[in-house]
Every structure is written in structure tokens, then in C-alpha cells.
Amino acid sequence: MDVIQFLLSLIQTELFEIKFVLGAFFGLCLGLTGVGGGVLLIPMLQIVCDMNPVLAVGTASLISSLVKVTASMSHIRAKNVSWPSACYLFVGALPVSIGVTQAVVYFNEDPLYSSYMNQVINTLIIIVMIGSLIAVLCKYLQQRRGTAAARILVDRQPYSNKKVAVLSGVFCGSILGSTGVGGGVLLLPVLNSVLKVDIKKAIGTSVVLAFFLSMVTALGYLSGGQADVHTAALFTLGSFLGIPIASWLLKSCSSNTIYIFTLNLIVISLLLTLFE
Secondary structure (H helix, E strand, O other): OOOOHHHHHHHHOOOOOHHHHHHHHHHHHHHOOOOOOOHHHHHHHHHHHOHHHHHHHHHHHHHHHHHHHHHHHHHHHHOOHHHHHHHHHHHHHHHHHHHHHHHHHHHHHOOOOHHHHHHHHHHHHHHHHHHHHHHHHHHHHHHHHHHHHHOOOOOHHHHOOOHHHHHHHHHHHHHHHHHHHHHHHHHHHHOOOOOOHHHHHHHHHHHHHHHHHHHHHHHHHHHHHOOOOHHHHHHHHHHHHHHHHHHHHOOOOHHHHHHHHHHHHHHHHHHHHHOO
């Protein structure tokens, strides 16, 4: 299928306009809050696109990887990547992410286990959403109190324990492979709080790692027929409209406003997933 035929097929995709608009909304929220794949995309894909949890995770992973291409390149050019930390995390995350992805696809294809597997994945997504909500709420309350804990230190020395870094990668890879959740929710806190990476490099490293791991996860789901390429393309194209708008809005938004918006966004996504 050449590019022109693919673009024509996108126009003929069911709910073409709605998927594009949702992609723009996703890009807007991603640019404002950093909330992405498992927290925001999956509820949209399940409710609007009528996808089961496994297909939604595969499609969300594909969207996340495509959206992070330009951001990853920007951080690499700006030298905002801690390559030693990235390598150790990647070593731990890669095999687990591949293994978990293949296991999910395998059991989802079996009629005896398909329903059970979708229930397990949906439960994991809900748990991750609750964890994300608690983490953001704690940061918001700390900032409101003005405590030292609210301030992310920028002068930390990178943590040199390679075993901890690899094990952290194992944990992140297992969650990302099963739920599609990546950078902002898991990798960034691990890099900054556990491995003591400078916040700017932690952000850049989390984006680059999330790109590679999301792509690996997406390819795993795609090979098992559990990723909708056309929907992913429409969401990605729409996100390119929303992200610049978010950048413009950030100039006039306070930190408290962003935190409140993020909290409301996660709560709505959680409720939609619970009552879907």
C-alpha cells in the first residue's frame, strides 16, 4: 500500500472526523500535562472506538511512539538524555516488555483465555490510573504547602547502582508492556527520584526511553493483530494540531492550574474506564 492509497483509506476510516478531533484533544492534554497512553488514550479508544482493552493498549502504544518521535529527536539534539541511565533501564525493560506483550497477545488469541486476559489488562489500567492520580495529588498538595519535598532537585548526583537501575527497568517494562503507560507516569519518577537524574535530563531520558519501549510494545501487539493502524494514524495527525496549542496555552497557565487540570483529567479517565 503506497502513501496515497493509505491516506485515501484514512479518509474512508469509520469515525474519521471524530478520531482526528480526539487526536487533537489528546495532543492538547499531552502538551499541557504529560498524561498520555494508558491514562488518556485507552479510555477514548475503548469508549469511542469500541475497542477491547488489549486492542486499545496496542493502538495506544503505537500512537504514543509515533507522537514521541519529534520530541525524542529534540531532546537528543539538546543533549537532555542521560545515556548511562537510559541504557541500564532499557536493558531491564526491553526483554520484559517483549515477554509481557507476547504473553498478552498469545492468551488473547486463545478463546479460553481471551475474556480473562482483557479483564486482567483492564484491572491493571485502573490500578495504574489510581496510582497516577495519587502521585499527581501528592505533588499538588506538596506544592501548595511549599514544602521542600515539592521541589525536584536539579543538583543530584546520578545514582550509580546498576542493579537498581536494571530492576527499575524490569518494573517499568512490565507495566508498559501490559498497559501502555510509559514516560510521565513511570519512567520520569524513577529517573528523578530513584536514580537521582537531573530533572531536565530525566524528562529527556524518559521521553526517549518511552519512545523506544512504546515502539517495541506496539510492534508486538501489531504482529498479533492487536493494533489499529488507521486509528493510530488519525490520532497522531490530530495530535500535531493539539500540541502547538498546548505550548501556547502553557505560557499563560500557572502550575496550580496545570495540576488541577491534570487531576480532573485523570479522574474523568478513571471514571470512564470504571463505568465503560
